[in-house]
Amino acid sequence: MKTAEYFQNKARLSDANDSLAHFRYRFENTDNHLIYLDGNSLGRMPLVTTQLMENVIQNQWNDRLIRSWNEHWVDLPKKLAAKIAKIVGAREDEIFVGDNTSVNFYKLAFAALQFQKDRTKIISDNLNFPSDLYLLQGLIENSYTNHQLQILESEDGISMNLENVAAALDDQTALLTLSQVVFKSAFMYDMKEINLLAHKHNALVLWDLSHASGAVPVHLNDSNADMAVGCTYKYLNGGPGSPAFLYVRKDLQQSLASPIWGWFGHQKPFTFDLNYQPETSIWQFAAGTPGILSLAALEPGLDLLLEAGIENLRMKSVAISSFLHEMFEDILEPLGYSMASPKNPAQRGSHITLKHHEGFRISQAIIEPKNGSKVIIPDFRTPDNIRLGIAPLYNSFNDIYECVLRLKTIISEKEYLLFDNKMTSVT
Numbered sequence: 001m002k003t004a005e006y007f008q009n010k011a012r013l014s015d016a017n018d019s020l021a022h023f024r025y026r027f028e029n030t031d032n033h034l035i036y037l038d039g040n041s042l043g044r045m046p047l048v049t050t051q052l053m054e055n056v057i058q059n060q061w062n063d064r065l066i067r068s069w070n071e072h073w074v075d076l077p078k079k080l081a082a083k084i085a086k087i088v089g090a091r092e093d094e095i096f097v098g099d100n101t102s103v104n105f106y107k108l109a110f111a112a113l114q115f116q117k118d119r120t121k122i123i124s125d126n127l128n129f130p131s132d133l134y135l136l137q138g139l140i141e142n143s144y145t146n147h148q149l150q151i152l153e154s155e156d157g158i159s160m161n162l163e164n165v166a167a168a169l170d171d172q173t174a175l176l177t178l179s180q181v182v183f184k185s186a187f188m189y190d191m192k193e194i195n196l197l198a199h200k201h202n203a204l205v206l207w208d209l210s211h212a213s214g215a216v217p218v219h220l221n222d223s224n225a226d227m228a229v230g231c232t233y234k235y236l237n238g239g240p241g242s243p244a245f246l247y248v249r250k251d252l253q254q255s256l257a258s259p260i261w262g263w264f265g266h267q268k269p270f271t272f273d274l275n276y277q278p279e280t281s282i283w284q285f286a287a288g289t290p291g292i293l294s295l296a297a298l299e300p301g302l303d304l305l306l307e308a309g310i311e312n313l314r315m316k317s318v319a320i321s322s323f324l325h326e327m328f329e330d331i332l333e334p335l336g337y338s339m340a341s342p343k344n345p346a347q348r349g350s351h352i353t354l355k356h357h358e359g360f361r362i363s364q365a366i367i368e369p370k371n372g373s374k375v376i377i378p379d380f381r382t383p384d385n386i387r388l389g390i391a392p393l394y395n396s397f398n399d400i401y402e403c404v405l406r407l408k409t410i411i412s413e414k415e416y417l418l419f420d421n422k423m424t425s426v427t
C-alpha cells in the first residue's frame with residue numbers, strides 16, 4: 001500500500017518536470033484557493049480574454065459601431081474556423097463556426113437523411129448526449145416519419161463493443177451518429193474504425209466532438225470522417241455558450257444541403273435577392289448574423305491550445321489520469337468508490353468518472369466545504385457520477401493529489417452527512 005506521502009512526492013516531481021506547467025498561469029484565477037476539475041463542462045477563462053473583450057466592446061462596438069463589420073468582424077468566423085480545423089485535423093474550408101452544437105447537429109442530421117433518401121435506419125447509442133438523441137427523435141417525428149432510430153445498448157454503461165456497432169449497420173442504414181468521447185464515462189470510440197465499418201454499407205457518420213476537441217487529438221481527415229459537430233466552451237475555453245462548429249468533408253459538401261435557409265447562407269447576402277441561392281462552400285451552413293462578442297471571446301482559448309500542441313496536451317492528460325487511477329486504486333476504491341471510465345487510457349478521453357452511492361452529497365461537500373478546506377470543483381451527473389475533468393492546459397498533478405485526499409476525507413470523516421440530497425438546477 002502506497003502512502004499519501006508517496007503520492008504527494010510523485011505529484012511534486014511530475015509537476016516539476018511538466019514542460020506545459022507554465023500554461024496554467026495564462027488563465028485567470030489559477031491561484032491556490034480553488035482546484036478546478038470541470039474544464040470538461042466549462043473551461044477556464046484565458047488571461048488575455050478580458051483585455052481582448054474590452055477592446056471589442058469599447059473600440060469596435062462602442063466607437064466604430066457598424067464600421068467594425070468590415071474592419072474586424074466579417075472575416076472573424078473564417079479566421080476561427082481555420083484555427084479549429086487545426087485542432088480537429090480538418091481543412092479550413094471544411095469547418096463552419098457558429099450557432100450551438102444542437103442546432104448544428106440538426107442541420108447535418110437533416111442534410112444526411114435528405115441525401116440518403118432511400119434508407120430509413122438511424123443508429124446511435126445510449127452513451128450519447130441526450131440532446132443528440134432528442135434531435136433525432138424530433139427529426140423522425142416532424143420530418144422523416146418513416147425512419148427508425150436504433151439505440152445501441154452499452155453492456156457495462158461505460159463502453160461499447162465495436163462488434164455491436166458492426167452488427168447494427170446494414171444497407172438500410174442512412175446515418176450512424178456517436179460521440180467520439182462519451183459524456184459520462186469518457187469512453188472513446190476509434191473514429192477511423194467506425195468510419196470504415198459504416199462506409200462498407202455506404203452509411204454516413206456524424207460525430208459529436210464536444211468532449212473530444214481540445215481533449216484528445218482528433219483526425220477528421222485522416223480517419224475519413226463524413227460530418228462532425230462540437231462545442232467550444234469545454235476544452236477549447238471559449239466561454240459560456242460560446243459558438244459551436246460543424247465539419248463536412250470537402251467532397252461531401254455539394255451533396256449535403258442545410259435545411260435552414262437564412263440570409264447568411266446565401267451566396268450574396270447583401271444583394272438582398274428575394275430568391276435563395278445557397279453558398280457553395282461550408283458557409284451555406286450559416287443561417288443568420290454571427291454572435292460577434294462570443295466569437296471574439298473564443299480566439300484566446302484556441303491560440304493557447306495551438307501553442308501548447310494537442311499531442312503534448314494528450315501526453316500530459318494521460319499521465320495525469322493514470323496518476324489519478326493509481327491513487328484511486330489505493331485510496332478511494334477501499335472506501336466504496338468505483339471507476340466508471342475505461343481503465344485503459346487509450347480508450348478514454350480526458351475526464352475520469354468516479355461513482356459512489358453518496359456521489360451527490362460528496363460533490364456538494366467538495367464544492368462547498370464547511371470546514372475551511374480548499375474548494376474543489378468537479379461536476380456531477382445523475383445518478384451517482386462524479387466527473388473529474390483533466391484540462392492539461394491548466395490542471396496539475398497536485399490538483400489530483402489534493403482532490404483524491406478530499407474525496408477520501410469526505411467519506412472517512414463522514415463529512416458528506418452535513419449535506420442534503422436536494423439538487424440544484426445546473427450540476
Ligand SMILES: Cc1ncc(COP(=O)(O)O)c(C=O)c1O
Pocket residue numbers: 100101102103129131132179183208210211231244
Ligand atoms: C456531447 C455533447 N453534445 C451536445 C451538447 C449540447 O451542446 P449545445 O448546448 O451547444 O447544443 C453537449 C453539451 O454539453 C455535449 O456535451
